[in-house]
Amino acid sequence: MPDHTRPPGKRVTIYDVAVEADVSPSTVSRAFSRPSRVNSETAERIRRVAERLGYRTNPLARALTTSRTQMIALVIADITNPVYAEIVRGAQEAATDGEYTTVLIDAQESDRLERAAVERAMSTVDGIVLASSRMSDSAIRMVAKQRPVVVLNRALADVPCVVTDDPRGVRRAAEHLGELGHDHITYVAGPQASWPNGIRWRSLLEAGMELEIKVRQIGPFSPTMAGGERAAQELYARPATAVLAFNDQMAIGIIRGLSRMGVNVPGDVSVVGFDNILAADIVTPGLTTVAAPLYAEGSAATRHLLTMIEGAPGHTGRPMVLPVRLVVRDSTAARNPSPGRARPSWARQRSGPGPAAHLP
Amino acid sequence: MPDHTRPPGKRVTIYDVAVEADVSPSTVSRAFSRPSRVNSETAERIRRVAERLGYRTNPLARALTTSRTQMIALVIADITNPVYAEIVRGAQEAATDGEYTTVLIDAQESDRLERAAVERAMSTVDGIVLASSRMSDSAIRMVAKQRPVVVLNRALADVPCVVTDDPRGVRRAAEHLGELGHDHITYVAGPQASWPNGIRWRSLLEAGMELEIKVRQIGPFSPTMAGGERAAQELYARPATAVLAFNDQMAIGIIRGLSRMGVNVPGDVSVVGFDNILAADIVTPGLTTVAAPLYAEGSAATRHLLTMIEGAPGHTGRPMVLPVRLVVRDSTAARNPSPGRARPSWARQRSGPGPAAHLP
DNA sequence: CAATACATGGCAACCCGTTGCCGCGGTGGC
DNA sequence: GCCACCGCGGCAACGGGTTGCCATGTATTG
Numbered sequence: 001m002p003d004h005t006r007p008p009g010k011r012v013t014i015y016d017v018a019v020e021a022d023v024s025p026s027t028v029s030r031a032f033s034r035p036s037r038v039n040s041e042t043a044e045r046i047r048r049v050a051e052r053l054g055y056r057t058n059p060l061a062r063a064l065t066t067s068r069t070q071m072i073a074l075v076i077a078d079i080t081n082p083v084y085a086e087i088v089r090g091a092q093e094a095a096t097d098g099e100y101t102t103v104l105i106d107a108q109e110s111d112r113l114e115r116a117a118v119e120r121a122m123s124t125v126d127g128i129v130l131a132s133s134r135m136s137d138s139a140i141r142m143v144a145k146q147r148p149v150v151v152l153n154r155a156l157a158d159v160p161c162v163v164t165d166d167p168r169g170v171r172r173a174a175e176h177l178g179e180l181g182h183d184h185i186t187y188v189a190g191p192q193a194s195w196p197n198g199i200r201w202r203s204l205l206e207a208g209m210e211l212e213i214k215v216r217q218i219g220p221f222s223p224t225m226a227g228g229e230r231a232a233q234e235l236y237a238r239p240a241t242a243v244l245a246f247n248d249q250m251a252i253g254i255i256r257g258l259s260r261m262g263v264n265v266p267g268d269v270s271v272v273g274f275d276n277i278l279a280a281d282i283v284t285p286g287l288t289t290v291a292a293p294l295y296a297e298g299s300a301a302t303r304h305l306l307t308m309i310e311g312a313p314g315h316t317g318r319p320m321v322l323p324v325r326l327v328v329r330d331s332t333a334a335r336n337p338s339p340g341r342a343r344p345s346w347a348r349q350r351s352g353p354g355p356a357a358h359l360p
Numbered sequence: 361m362p363d364h365t366r367p368p369g370k371r372v373t374i375y376d377v378a379v380e381a382d383v384s385p386s387t388v389s390r391a392f393s394r395p396s397r398v399n400s401e402t403a404e405r406i407r408r409v410a411e412r413l414g415y416r417t418n419p420l421a422r423a424l425t426t427s428r429t430q431m432i433a434l435v436i437a438d439i440t441n442p443v444y445a446e447i448v449r450g451a452q453e454a455a456t457d458g459e460y461t462t463v464l465i466d467a468q469e470s471d472r473l474e475r476a477a478v479e480r481a482m483s484t485v486d487g488i489v490l491a492s493s494r495m496s497d498s499a500i501r502m503v504a505k506q507r508p509v510v511v512l513n514r515a516l517a518d519v520p521c522v523v524t525d526d527p528r529g530v531r532r533a534a535e536h537l538g539e540l541g542h543d544h545i546t547y548v549a550g551p552q553a554s555w556p557n558g559i560r561w562r563s564l565l566e567a568g569m570e571l572e573i574k575v576r577q578i579g580p581f582s583p584t585m586a587g588g589e590r591a592a593q594e595l596y597a598r599p600a601t602a603v604l605a606f607n608d609q610m611a612i613g614i615i616r617g618l619s620r621m622g623v624n625v626p627g628d629v630s631v632v633g634f635d636n637i638l639a640a641d642i643v644t645p646g647l648t649t650v651a652a653p654l655y656a657e658g659s660a661a662t663r664h665l666l667t668m669i670e671g672a673p674g675h676t677g678r679p680m681v682l683p684v685r686l687v688v689r690d691s692t693a694a695r696n697p698s699p700g701r702a703r704p705s706w707a708r709q710r711s712g713p714g715p716a717a718h719l720p
Numbered sequence: 721c722a723a724t725a726c727a728t729g730g731c732a733a734c735c736c737g738t739t740g741c742c743g744c745g746g747t748g749g750c
Numbered sequence: 751g752c753c754a755c756c757g758c759g760g761c762a763a764c765g766g767g768t769t770g771c772c773a774t775g776t777a778t779t780g
Contacts, residue, residue: 011766013765013766013767014766014767015766015767023729023730024729024730024731025730025766025767026729026730026731026732026767026768026769027728027729027730028767029766029767029768029769030729030768030769032767033767033768033769034768034769037727037728037729038727038728038729039727039728039729042728042729056483057766057767058483058765058766058767059483059484060420060423060424060429060483060484060765060766060767061424061735061765061766061767061768062766062767062768063420063735063767064420064421064424064734064735064736064737064765064766064767064768065734065735065766065767065768065769066735066767066768067735069420069484071463071484079445079448079449079452080445080446080449080638082442082445082638085439085440085442085445086440088439088464088466089439089440089466089468092439092464092466093468096473096477101463101465101477101480101481101484102463102464102465103431103461103462103463103464104448104452104462104463104464105461105462106448106449106452108449108453113456117456117461120461121461123416123418123419123420124419124420124431124461225642252642256642278440278442278639279638279639279642282585282612282616282639282642282643283642283643283644284643284644371736373735373736373737374736374737375736375737383759383760384759384760384761385736385737385760386737386738386739386759386760386761386762387758387759387760388737389736389737389738389739390738390739390759392737393737393738393739394738394739397757397758397759398757398758398759399757399758399759402758402759417736417737418735418736418737420735420736420737421735421736421737421738421765422736422737422738423737423765424735424736424737424738424764424765424766424767425736425737425738425739425764425765426737426738426765427765
């Protein structure tokens with residue numbers, strides 16, 4: 001059984017170093033926190049003594065007076081959602097570069113849990129990145145009053161935000177589907193509380209207007225594969241040839257659900273997702289999707305947060321917008337020109353009542 | 361632009377509460393940290409005053425004397441690896457239940473980064489969970505000397521460990537393949553530095569012995585999809601009918617690689633993975649795999665860590681072993697009985713002289 | 721050469737709780 | 751009626767750095 005108590009001398013402090021280096025504790029302190037404030041030779045000597053004694057500055061004690069812990073909190077909605085992996089990595093790396101440590105908080109899609117965790121962490125961290133927060137605007141503003149905050153994937157007045165260029169992504173997806181001959185796109189909505197969900201739908205409305213493509217919305221559904229499978233059932237009842245899903249997981253669920261019911265993707269229906277998670281590339285068919293720069297999101301949000309912590313104003317004017325791109329894979333194809341092929345229930349149903357309306 | 365400075369009175373401290381409640385600061389302190397030590401009416405009064413003033417105990421100041429921060433570090437090898445998502449969730453939840461906050465450290469598969477990050481976090485956390493550490497045994501022991509540590513997925517004398525029952529999982533996989541008529545299993549190895557990799561191979565050797573199945577190993581390959589695709593090429597050159605991959609990502613890569621070369625899974629080759637990541641269920645064909653109780657791993661390791669922090673000895677005798685189970689999907693099938701089908705290079709190569717030499 | 725400026729280091733207060741120890745008043749035992 | 755004990759609260763010393771201010775001693779300037 002390991003022994004976690006240093007045998008005699010406990011922990012090495014600046015006082016120990018001070019005695020050994022024959023200077024006062026304050027000089028030792030300055031040698032580390034303000035090297036310019038002390039003679040370089042003295043500083044060097046102190047550093048050597050500290051090294052020899054194995055001194056490590058105690059971040060807690062330092063934090064007590066400076067109220068800087070060199071830690072930031074990263075709050076994500078659901079760690080099992082692969083979207084966040086890259087975001088976390090980006091944030092983590094930016095934090096490490098700035099000599100900060102990251103406290104990860106998984107809100108588990110719960111407003112309550114998120115608030116409680118943020119509350120608890122708040123006094124310990126120097127700033128917070130809220131990625132896809134489930135909290136209300138006012139709750140976020142509350143937090144932003146007490147600590148520097150950067151919000152990811154959500155625009156919010158008076159709080160610095162980083163968002164992706166979803167309108168452009170949706171537009172590109174719509175163009176792509178239009179070029180394939182689709183004149184009607186069904187948006188499969190995610191959580192209504194999700195900010196990107198609203199943006200994506202409105203962007204599609206707009207794109208449809210300009211491109212002369214009809215659009216409609218179904219949902220909301222849970223933003224998971226299971227949600228997508230439920231959406232597939234509804235899609236089966238009210239067929240479409242082109243579908244834009246709120247995110248990749250739903251898109252994958254939709255494809256699975258449709259396949260199970262005998263509907264072919266992309267033969268009968270084209271499906272486009274959002275985010276470009278890793279799985280988008282390994283499913284069959286490969287998922288056409290709007291790729292968000294996940295790593296860059298985490299990184300940009302964190303870097304901005306760090307500058308705020310260092311005292312920068314925190315541009316709250318307009319959100320920082322990150323570019324997206326459309327990744328075309330195999331889940332989209334030209335609109336099937338021969339409805340005469342043997343998929344009667346599906347093909348016929350589109351155009352009104354018929355005997356085979358609800359065949360498998 | 362938000363203002364992060366409380367206008368007049370800075371932060372509320374026990375001293376403010378003490379004045380207002382007309383008691384000494386120590387009484388306020390005790391009212392929160394040792395309620396039994398103070399008259400219940402007094403405590404109640406103090407609590408009300410504190411509430412009114414918006415007092416929050418400062419965890420840093422508390423930590424300074426108690427040297428307990430109520431934080432633990434969770435170190436993972438690679439956050440983009442989906443295996444860790446569930447582990448993190450399990451750990452996170454256990455930590456939250458125990459009123460602890462989690463500091464996540466992503467080592468990015470780098471020994472150096474891991475050591476640096478652990479070094480930095482060490483003085484701030486009460487304990488550390490090392491999930492699939494890339495550090496050397498001695499480095500881990502070093503850390504374990506200074507803080508309570510629980511190691512996940514690795515057995516290490518003198519340090520508490522939580523591992524999965526890989527031998528049993530491998531055994532089950534081998535039995536499954538044996539029942540399907542396979543008399544030869546190829547193990548596709550992951551990183552040699554990975555502790556589970558060694559265990560899995562040795563377990564397969566053993567299981568092969570008992571079940572009278574021949575085994576061989578190829579690799580090592582990187583534990584990623586790309587690594588799996590490279591392995592597929594080698595498998596193509598030296599064919600096999602049954603493959604056990606180090607992990608699911610490699611298994612998925614193998615299936616993709618083989619498919620691209622015209623080899624059918626499971627028709628020509630059965631593939632078994634390890635871990636049962638989410639993607640295992642959504643690829644085509646669905647991946648047969650040894651499911652590790654990922655959530656339980658994170659949870660068990662963390663709970664054990666917390667008991668150690670609370671002063672329990674930390675059973676270092678034998679590792680805690682978590683059960684696994686075989687999840688059978690569609691990537692395994694009976695060994696193809698008709699080598700006469702049109703896949704000459706593949707079928708012939710196996711048996712050298714006679715075409716049917718190794719039929720069941 | 722006097723006067724001012726600067727570099728350097730020490731002193732002591734401070735950050736905000738925690739805790740060992742002591743004292744005071746009240747209660748119960750004998 | 752005396753003493754031991756208990757419940758409760760206060761005092762003061764931490765814990766480990768940080769930092770404003772002052773005291774030197776040396777360098778610069780006029």
